[in-house]
Amino acid sequence: MHSAKRRILVGVTGGIAAYKICELVRRLRDRDVEVRVVMTEGATHFVTPTTFQALSGQPVRVSLWDEAGEAAMGHIELARWAERVIVAPASADTIARLAHGFANDLLSTVVLATAAPVFVAPAMNQQMWAHPAVQANVATLRQRGVTILGPADGDQACGDIGSGRLLEPNELRDALMASFNNRTLAGTRVVVSAGPTYEDLDPVRFIGNRSSGRMGFAVAAAAREAGADVTLIAGPVSLPTPYGVHRVDVRSARQMHEAVLSQSQNADIYVGAAAVGDYRPDSTASEKLKKQEGQPLRLELAENPDIIGSLAAMPTHPFLVGFAAETQSVADYAQAKLQRKGLDMIAANDVSAGRGFEQTNNALHVYWADGDAVLPDMPKTELARQLVTLVAERYRHARKSNS
Ligand code: PMT
Numbered sequence: 284m285h286s287a288k289r290r291i292l293v294g295v296t297g298g299i300a301a302y303k304i305c306e307l308v309r310r311l312r313d314r315d316v317e318v319r320v321v322m323t324e325g326a327t328h329f330v331t332p333t334t335f336q337a338l339s340g341q342p343v344r345v346s347l348w349d350e351a352g353e354a355a356m357g358h359i360e361l362a363r364w365a366e367r368v369i370v371a372p373a374s375a376d377t378i379a380r381l382a383h384g385f386a387n388d389l390l391s392t393v394v395l396a397t398a399a400p401v402f403v404a405p406a407m408n409q410q411m412w413a414h415p416a417v418q419a420n421v422a423t424l425r426q427r428g429v430t431i432l433g434p435a436d437g438d439q440a441c442g443d444i445g446s447g448r449l450l451e452p453n454e455l456r457d458a459l460m461a462s463f464n465n466r467t468l469a470g471t472r473v474v475v476s477a478g479p480t481y482e483d484l485d486p487v488r489f490i491g492n493r494s495s496g497r498m499g500f501a502v503a504a505a506a507r508e509a510g511a512d513v514t515l516i517a518g519p520v521s522l523p524t525p526y527g528v529h530r531v532d533v534r535s536a537r538q539m540h541e542a543v544l545s546q547s548q549n550a551d552i553y554v555g556a557a558a559v560g561d562y563r564p565d566s567t568a569s570e571k572l573k574k575q576e577g578q579p580l581r582l583e584l585a586e587n588p589d590i591i592g593s594l595a596a597m598p599t600h601p602f603l604v605g606f607a608a609e610t611q612s613v614a615d616y617a618q619a620k621l622q623r624k625g626l627d628m629i630a631a632n633d634v635s636a637g638r639g640f641e642q643t644n645n646a647l648h649v650y651w652a653d654g655d656a657v658l659p660d661m662p663k664t665e666l667a668r669q670l671v672t673l674v675a676e677r678y679r680h681a682r683k684s685n686s
Pocket of ligand 1: 536555560606620632639640642
């Protein structure tokens, strides 16, 4: 069994800023945190494992092939042991390897194997930081729910001035400790729907929409990070499942409807981030519809079930958070939906001019019965964290007023 202390795995990679991590380890231990350090081979050229062993009070691991180390606490146990993993300083090389799922050293293997929230604190020359390849790798990590800490601007060891400095040890410590406080959904069960629905016309064609699932997947990851037991009901998307989240894949609105109702039986909160198709072809052909030259194809569309609306109509149902995708009169339409569908909250997003769908960033205006909040444009991973914090507050408020 693990002690009640918080458990943070600190991954150190090769960069001159590695010396600052000695201070980070000390400051974490001052907060009664159990720290284990894993170093890349490169990091050992800047700081010795002996230094980190003295500071952490734990054996330091470098190699996957360290038989004694693997016998003591293997890489999978290390990954399970950690409640948080921080890679600091994170070199451009390590960021690239993490973004591409490499597992050719102990640190990258542990990052792949852990279900804990991962933090990456980049540190490199400002020109390297600005390089499109580095920026693309960082964006990939962000989209997978990794929290990127920094970098800071300022003068660099190489004499340059610009963005690329490692954040200060106390800033890294504060970010890590704050993430433990965000246990706002501990003990709750949350169901999230995400992505589009596909309504098949024939074995080849379907009616769908542009939802990529990113918003809903980010909400699921943020809810899990806030301590909830999360079930994610995903339409057809090509996204990795966020760590620690149960996933149910569906295709059509009716399949999503069935999955949401069954998974929401004993859920505390439902977040409808999915772009559910309102209509489907009134029949699906078993063979590919042959094109009749010069003849238009006319479709008769039948109405799909209103998933969140049917939850709201139940005598007992989860706390309901809808999304509203609007291209005009966003506030009016969203607030009307809040009332009409009988929801507890609605997150409105303006999806005109290419916004919302598929984008890495989004902005939300969140409404509830007696208030609202604007969450400005930011990456969906961070936006989802802020939405989840709001939902947790309103959920607790609703529970208090219903008790
Ligand atoms: O997936 P991304 O590419 O990241 O894009 C994110 C998003 C734009 C899809 C997301 O932010 C969003 O707005 N999702 C809701 C899209 C939508 O269907 O909005 P709506 O206004 O049509 O529906 C309102 C609410 O009713 C939504 O919670 C929706 O899930 C729900 N609904 C709608 C229709 C239906 N038949 N059943 C439902 O439950």
